Amino acid sequence: METSDAQRREAESRNPEQTAARDSSAQQRSDARVRACVRELKRPGEPLCAYVRDLDRLAEHVGDLVRRLPARTELFYAIKANSEQEVLRALAPVVHGFEVASLGEVEKVREVSADIPILFGGPGKTEAELEGAIRHGVRLIHVESLHELRKLDDLAGRRGAAVSVLLRINLKGPLPQATLAMGGRPTQFGIDESLLPHVMEQLPKLTHIRVEGLHFHSLSNNLDAEQHVKLVDYYCRFAQEWAQRYGYPLRYLNAGGGIGVHYAQLERQFDGALFAGGLASVLEQALPPETTLLFECGRYLTASSGYYAAEVLDVKSNHGRNYVVVRGGTHHFRLPSSWQHSHPFEVLPIDEWPHAYGRPELPPNAPYTVVGQLCTPKDVLASDVSAAENVGVRVGDVLLFRYAGAYGWAISHHDFLSHPHPEHVYLRE
Numbered sequence: 507m508e509t510s511d512a513q514r515r516e517a518e519s520r521n522p523e524q525t526a527a528r529d530s531s532a533q534q535r536s537d538a539r540v541r542a543c544v545r546e547l548k549r550p551g552e553p554l555c556a557y558v559r560d561l562d563r564l565a566e567h568v569g570d571l572v573r574r575l576p577a578r579t580e581l582f583y584a585i586k587a588n589s590e591q592e593v594l595r596a597l598a599p600v601v602h603g604f605e606v607a608s609l610g611e612v613e614k615v616r617e618v619s620a621d622i623p624i625l626f627g628g629p630g631k632t633e634a635e636l637e638g639a640i641r642h643g644v645r646l647i648h649v650e651s652l653h654e655l656r657k658l659d660d661l662a663g664r665r666g667a668a669v670s671v672l673l674r675i676n677l678k679g680p681l682p683q684a685t686l687a688m689g690g691r692p693t694q695f696g697i698d699e700s701l702l703p704h705v706m707e708q709l710p711k712l713t714h715i716r717v718e719g720l721h722f723h724s725l726s727n728n729l730d731a732e733q734h735v736k737l738v739d740y741y742c743r744f745a746q747e748w749a750q751r752y753g754y755p756l757r758y759l760n761a762g763g764g765i766g767v768h769y770a771q772l773e774r775q776f777d778g779a780l781f782a783g784g785l786a787s788v789l790e791q792a793l794p795p796e797t798t799l800l801f802e803c804g805r806y807l808t809a810s811s812g813y814y815a816a817e818v819l820d821v822k823s824n825h826g827r828n829y830v831v832v833r834g835g836t837h838h839f840r841l842p843s844s845w846q847h848s849h850p851f852e853v854l855p856i857d858e859w860p861h862a863y864g865r866p867e868l869p870p871n872a873p874y875t876v877v878g879q880l881c882t883p884k885d886v887l888a889s890d891v892s893a894a895e896n897v898g899v900r901v902g903d904v905l906l907f908r909y910a911g912a913y914g915w916a917i918s919h920h921d922f923l924s925h926p927h928p929e930h931v932y933l934r935e
């Protein structure tokens with residue numbers, strides 16, 4: 507298997523266009539499958555609203571990335587992007603493990619697998635969470651401050667345990683631009699690079715802590731594969747220098763998540779093949795052979811195989827602007843409002859119209875704003891857009907929001923206004 511993976515990686519690095527074309531045709535097959543599913547879900551007299559996830563496409567997409575990664579690299583899934591049990595079950599056989607940020611997430615993972623490796627990060631971990639992490643056999647705890655390190659040492663000491671940790675570092679920067687920045691600037695995350703010498707001085711007193719390397723998660727939604735390789739290269743050089751200076755083994759370097767999704771131009775996604783190719787030389791040049799490079803990605807893994815479908819309930823004009831009101835809204839799908847972007851969608855025309863009264867519609871090319879049912883002007887899914895494919899939109903058609911599988915349902919305020927929840931459909935052959 508090693509050989510065939512290596513051969514495949516080499517072939518892909520020689521022919522990135524072919525790889526991209528294969529990815530995009532797989533994505534198109536998934537789109538078609540979901541469209542057919544949504545049409546089947548449509549029932550007369552009942553406005554449709556559903557999340558549909560193509561679990562086969564999910565496993566294929568993530569499996570492709572895992573196979574492309576060089577040896578000594580492990581891919582974890584950051585489950586906060588989408589922690590639905592079906593998604594975890596589909597990914598468990600494909601990834602090396604899961605990254606979690608609370609005891610609740612540890613428990614969700616353990617419901618799916620008793621022994622899959624877990625990484626546990628996030629600021630402000632409580633004693634109960636740290637204890638739970640030890641009890642559930644978490645492989646590595648990412649420590650966010652000196653106080654947390656002392657708390658964990660004390661707790662481990664009382665249990666007679668030794669705990670493996672990575673120190674999460676907030677680098678000085680400057681770091682590349684991305685949609686969200688957790689490091690390279692003031693945030694609640696990680697140990698300030700300038701405080702690291704002080705933390706290292708304290709370590710010999712913390713006898714129940716085993717420091718196995720460093721953790722970085724500095725940005726989210728980076729779209730540039732080449733820049734992401736450079737960022738990882740910087741992490742590797744920093745970590746290697748740290749290991750040499752302080753005489754610690756660098757067993758793990760966790761380069762975080764942050765691979766992006768191009769919501770504005772779906773056909774221009776992060777170049778996974780280029781990224782994997784670039785990583786191979788980083789590993790060779792900037793990491794000692796005993797180090798395992800970890801990634802913990804969320805968005806890039808689950809976004810593309812998730813869809814949010816919402817039926818058009820009304821079409822109207824107000825102060826010269828067109829509005830399309832759908833069944834659902836940001837209480838199901840908060841991502842566009844959280845990021846202040848227009849989320850990409852397509853119109854699925856539904857031709858049946860069983861009513862005696864007229865069917866409101868907008869002609870092709872008429873720009874409109876897509877809103878939900880909430881009583882707030884912030885309930886906007888897309889602003890002033892023209893539908894793709896030059897189609898109009900009618901009451902009773904369905905809007906299909908694509909790339910909705912990460913940070914969609916998971917970050918939404920489901921019960922605001924007490925509307926019903928969407929259906930959740932999982933496609934699996």
Ligand SMILES: *Cc1c(COP(=O)(O)O)cnc(C)c1O
Binds near residue numbers: 587607725726762
């Ligand atoms: C959210 C998070 C991730 C995943 O980030 P993505 O941008 O979804 O890849 C990874 N690591 C940590 C510590 C996180 O908080």
